[in-house]
Amino acid sequence: MALRISDKMQVVRGSVIREMAEAAATRKGTISFANGNPSSDTFPVEDFATFAADAFREDPDGILQYGLSQGYLPLIDTTKERLHLKWGIDFEKNDLTIVSGGQQVCDFASKVLLNEGDVVIVEEPSFSSCYNTFRAYGAKLVGVPMHPDGMDIDILAQRLEEYPEARMIYVIPNFQNPTGYITSMEKRHQIYDLAVKYNVAIFEDDPYCEIRFTGEDLMPIKSFDTEGIVVYAGSYSKTMAPAFRLGIAVFDKSLTSRMIVSKQTTDVHSSLLFQYITNRCIKERDYEGHLEYCRSVYRKKSELMYNELVRTMHPSVRVSRPEGGLFMMMFLPEGCDSLPFVWEALYRGVVCVPGSGFMIDQDAPCNSMRLCYSTATEEEIVRGARILGELTQEWLADK
Numbered sequence: 001m002a003l004r005i006s007d008k009m010q011v012v013r014g015s016v017i018r019e020m021a022e023a024a025a026t027r028k029g030t031i032s033f034a035n036g037n038p039s040s041d042t043f044p045v046e047d048f049a050t051f052a053a054d055a056f057r058e059d060p061d062g063i064l065q066y067g068l069s070q071g072y073l074p075l076i077d078t079t080k081e082r083l084h085l086k087w088g089i090d091f092e093k094n095d096l097t098i099v100s101g102g103q104q105v106c107d108f109a110s111k112v113l114l115n116e117g118d119v120v121i122v123e124e125p126s127f128s129s130c131y132n133t134f135r136a137y138g139a140k141l142v143g144v145p146m147h148p149d150g151m152d153i154d155i156l157a158q159r160l161e162e163y164p165e166a167r168m169i170y171v172i173p174n175f176q177n178p179t180g181y182i183t184s185m186e187k188r189h190q191i192y193d194l195a196v197k198y199n200v201a202i203f204e205d206d207p208y209c210e211i212r213f214t215g216e217d218l219m220p221i222k223s224f225d226t227e228g229i230v231v232y233a234g235s236y237s238k239t240m241a242p243a244f245r246l247g248i249a250v251f252d253k254s255l256t257s258r259m260i261v262s263k264q265t266t267d268v269h270s271s272l273l274f275q276y277i278t279n280r281c282i283k284e285r286d287y288e289g290h291l292e293y294c295r296s297v298y299r300k301k302s303e304l305m306y307n308e309l310v311r312t313m314h315p316s317v318r319v320s321r322p323e324g325g326l327f328m329m330m331f332l333p334e335g336c337d338s339l340p341f342v343w344e345a346l347y348r349g350v351v352c353v354p355g356s357g358f359m360i361d362q363d364a365p366c367n368s369m370r371l372c373y374s375t376a377t378e379e380e381i382v383r384g385a386r387i388l389g390e391l392t393q394e395w396l397a398d399k
Contacts, residue, residue: 008116008135008136008137008138029349030346030349030350030351031349031350031351031376031380031383031384031387032351032372032375032376033350033351033352033370033371033372033373033376033384034351034352034353034372035372035375036177036326036327036372036374037242037326037372037374037375038237038238038239038241038242038294038326038374038375039294039297039298039301039374039375040375041297042239042290042293042294042297043240043241044240044281044285044290047277047280047281047285048241048277048281051276051277051280051281052273052277054280055273055276055277062272062276063272063273063276064272064273065272066268066269067269067272067275068269069097069260069263069264069268069269070097070098070260070263071096071097071098071099071269071270071275072098072272072275072276072279074276074279074283075098075275075276075278075279076096076097076098078279078282078283079096079098079234079248080096082282083096083234083248083250086217087219087220087222087223088219088223089220089222089223089232089250093228093252093253094222094228094250094251094252094253095250095251095252095253095255095256095259096248096249096250097248097249097259097260097263098246098247098248098249098270098275099246099247099248099249099263099270100245100246100247100266100267100270100271101235101237101242101245101246101247102205102207102233102234102235102237102247102248103129103130103133103247104247104249104266105203105205105231105233105247105248105249106129106130106133106134106203106205106233107133107262107266108249108259108262108263108266109168109201109203109231109233109249109251110133110134110136110137110139110168111137111262112255112258112259112262113167113168113201113231114134114137114138114139114167114168115138115167116137116138116139117138117139117140117165118138118139118140118165118166118167118168119139119140119141119142119163119165119166119167120134120139120140120141120142120166120167120168120169120170121142121143121144121156121159121160121163121166121168121169121170121200122134122141122142122143122144122169122170122360123143123144123146123150123151123170123171123172123176124143124144124145124146124358124359124360125146125178125179125355125358125359125366125368126146126170126172126176126177126178126358127172127177127178127205127358128357128358128362130170130203130205131360134168134170139167139168140165141360142159142163142166143359143360144156144159146176146179146181147181148179148181148182148320149181149182149183149184149187150171150173150181150182150183150184150187150188150191151171151183151187151191153187153190153191153194156169156191156194157194160194160197160198160200161198166198166200167200167201168200168201168202168203169191169194169195169200169201169202169203170202170203170205171183171191171202171203171204171205171221172205172206172208173188173204173206173218173220173221174206174208174209174212174218174324174325175208175209175211175212175322175323175324175325175326175327176325177208177325177326177327177358177370178327178329178353178355178358178368178370179320179327179329179370180320180321180322180325180327180328180329181320182215182218182323182324183218184218185218185219188218188219188220188221189224191221192221192224192225192230195229195230196227196229200229201229201230201231202221202225202229202230202231203230203231203233204220204221204222204230204231204232204233205233206220206232206233206234206235207233207234207235207237207238207247208238208324208325208326209234209324210238210239210291210294211238211239211291211294211295211298211324211325211326212295212323212324213295213296213298213299213302213323213324214299214323214324215323215324220232222250225252228252228253228254229252230251231249231250231251231255232248232249232250232251233247233248233249233250234247234248234250235247235248236248236278238294238326239290239291239294240274240277240278240281244271244274244277244278245270245271245274246270246271246274246275246278295324297374298324298325298326298373298374300378301373301374301376301378301381302322302328302373304373304378304381304382304385305328305371305373305381305385306319306321306328308381308382308385308386308389309330309385309388309389311389312385312386312388312389312390312392312393313330313388313389313392313393314389314392314393314395314396314397316332316333316396317330317331317332317333317392317396318330318331319331319371326372326373326374327370327371327372327373328370328371328373329355329368329369329370329371330352330368330369330371330388331367331368332367332368332369332392332395332396333367333396334367335367336367336395336396337365337366337367338354338355338356338366338367338368338369339354339356339365339366341369341391341392341395342354342369344391344395345387345388345391348387348391349384349387350384350387350388352369352370352371352372352388353369353370354366354368354369355367355368355369355370357370358370371388
């Protein structure tokens, strides 16, 4: 007997990123630029071990029993303090909960704010897992092209005019996944002003803000949200460890009860042990020094990959130069489809993700591919970038 699959899951597709990672796993010696994982070199493992042992020795009941749905209160207080001091977020008006990864903030924002048939206006390309979450709640996705300084504002305004059923704008303002682009301060204000004008929410997905390794920090949209329309998602996955599955949801206090109920209907609460460890790492260790070390790791790897690609690739190919985060984007000339290029690269021992995996229509040809520099060794980055660069020379020899 075949069970009936719900309509909302019929429109959700598997992750192209995962598919490429699985393809890499079957080929021995393959260099992977596919997974957007933080470098394991940045994990403060000794601190984790010390604080975990303390927890089991001193307060096993406190970290092994059920906890509050909104999160471990000391970590909530610590996180509020950091967000207020760094970004000026007002916690007289806003609330904060600890959730199981930034992706869960997307799920809760969708659950609380979207009805079936609503439109979510999204950056395109963008993070496909959030696309899938919006689709799973019955939303229709409408894309706005990305430029190096963020969304095309004229097209965003046009989309909001065309789609009165729009209820949310999805943005990744810092070191965007997949492009590595940064939304300028001017555009952050323009996006917010348009959201206020058309009475739509903004879902601000900001997991990479702590790993800026060059340039100046830009304030999140949430920092100047006077109308309570921005749901902000942060994450400890990129600065502590992704397996902790700890995300940060910041939202207007009018949403508090609904967001907490969303948590209760999903997984009750996030890991108390990992919340405890994270709080102690921030409060009792040199957390700013740890962040600076993370930035130095990614700065070096990013520059190495960028320089090697520029040195070896065909002159008609361009590559983004990130100021932070984990990704850069390589662009073949307009009219080229990166998918066969990506498969040829895999055959030669390098895995990257075709840009089509980050588009609303994943079947349409796309000339870009995402490269993640965070997990490969320096030797692998040099060798893998050289393979990609030489392949562009062959691929585009007559151009």
